[in-house]
Amino acid sequence: MIEANNIYVEQPSMITLTYGNTSLSNGKAAKHDFARFIRLFRRYVSKEYGVTARYLSAHELNTNKEGTERPHHHVLTSHNIPPNLIHKWWNNAVNKPRIKEGLPIQELHPNSMKTSNIGDYIIKYLTK
Secondary structure (H helix, E strand, O other): OEEEEOOOOOOOEEEEEEEOOOOOOOHHHHHHHHHHHHHHHHHHHHHHHOOOOOEEEEEEEEEOOOOOEEEEEEEEEOOOOOHHHHHHHHHHHHHHHHHHOOOOOOOEOOEEEEOOOHHHHHHHHHOO
16 A cells, blocks of 8 residues: 655655564554654654655565564655654554563664665565
């Protein structure tokens, strides 16, 4: 699934939000995790840049070696977001609610990078 929100790309960054080898979040929980991350992302962009956050997102389910499905999310944005904030937001989005509910925390692997070839990225997810 691809969602667009006010796309205007100047210096694109690609953010990948993944869970550890075993995801404790099913499809519905993964959507909530992503929504919590996006709330933090939007708040930061509004405060830091004084604009509405602009992004394109794609959500996927991959199957690991054990046959377990692992959701992950890709976010393409024109905003420069420090990697330490991405890690903090993803951890808070996923594990903070789990801790409050007394559930085990998840291993997480957020990643971000600058990308110069935005067209290839978008085509990849449009053709899946």
